[in-house]
Amino acid sequence: MPPSADLPGFLHSVAPILDRWGYLAIGGVIVVESFGVPAPGQTIMVAGSIYAGYGRMNIFLVALISFATAVIGDNIGYWIGLRGGRRIVHRWGKYIFVTPARLAKAEEFFARRGNRIIVVARFIDGLRQLNGVIAGITRMPWRTFLLYNAIGAALWVGFWCTLAYFLGSNLVMIMGQVHKYQWPAIGLVVVAIATYVTLHVRHVRRRRARSEEVEETQA
Numbered sequence: 001m002p003p004s005a006d007l008p009g010f011l012h013s014v015a016p017i018l019d020r021w022g023y024l025a026i027g028g029v030i031v032v033e034s035f036g037v038p039a040p041g042q043t044i045m046v047a048g049s050i051y052a053g054y055g056r057m058n059i060f061l062v063a064l065i066s067f068a069t070a071v072i073g074d075n076i077g078y079w080i081g082l083r084g085g086r087r088i089v090h091r092w093g094k095y096i097f098v099t100p101a102r103l104a105k106a107e108e109f110f111a112r113r114g115n116r117i118i119v120v121a122r123f124i125d126g127l128r129q130l131n132g133v134i135a136g137i138t139r140m141p142w143r144t145f146l147l148y149n150a151i152g153a154a155l156w157v158g159f160w161c162t163l164a165y166f167l168g169s170n171l172v173m174i175m176g177q178v179h180k181y182q183w184p185a186i187g188l189v190v191v192a193i194a195t196y197v198t199l200h201v202r203h204v205r206r207r208r209a210r211s212e213e214v215e216e217t218q219a
Contacts, residue, residue, distance in 0.1 A: 013043070014040055031069040031073035031076070032073065034076070035076040035129075045164075059161060066157045071146075074153070080132075119152040
């Protein structure tokens with residue numbers, strides 16, 4: 001059971017908070033991160049899971065508190081976005097290039113694919129902190145948001161808690177190796193998405209062309 005000082009890398013920064021406040025620290029940091037406050041929510045959850053692996057905390061409590069506070073925090077963000085976010089965007093959005101026209105496009109996008117975004121948002125820095133606020137601003141139905149947000153939170157907590165619990169401090173070394181190749185990986189994802197979009201557009205155009213040919217033949 002190593003002391004907290006032995007936690008390497010980025011985990012060492014949350015050790016004093018975790019040592020002093022325990023489960024309360026995990027819940028508090030995650031809930032504020034989830035409605036937009038810059039805070040190391042994922043980091044402290046991983047650190048708590050590593051502690052649990054050494055018997056210093058209970059992994060089920062770490063996971064349960066992380067899940068509950070993630071959902072609560074995202075819902076706070078949702079209501080912030082719903083009640084005041086639109087006014088803020090219309091008044092100040094132009095200074096950060098968020099115009100009413102772009103907000104309208106975001107609303108349309110969320111209406112079509114918002115559920116998928118909410119599920120994966122927990123795994124992406126930036127989206128993890130703001131997905132609730134954005135969903136509120138774009139007026140996604142609350143029940144839809146609640147369902148997919150809970151699914152995303154469950155997957156996020158399950159993935160990181162399980163990984164950290166079983167790998168322990170070795171997780172930091174593994175993540176360090178992963179970070180070396182993050183940009184090539186991102187590049188591959190971008191290429192894959194671009195390829196998919198290109199093929200999809202071609203397919204749609206060909207289908208429309210065939211439909212037009214059929215209509216001309218029937219005419």
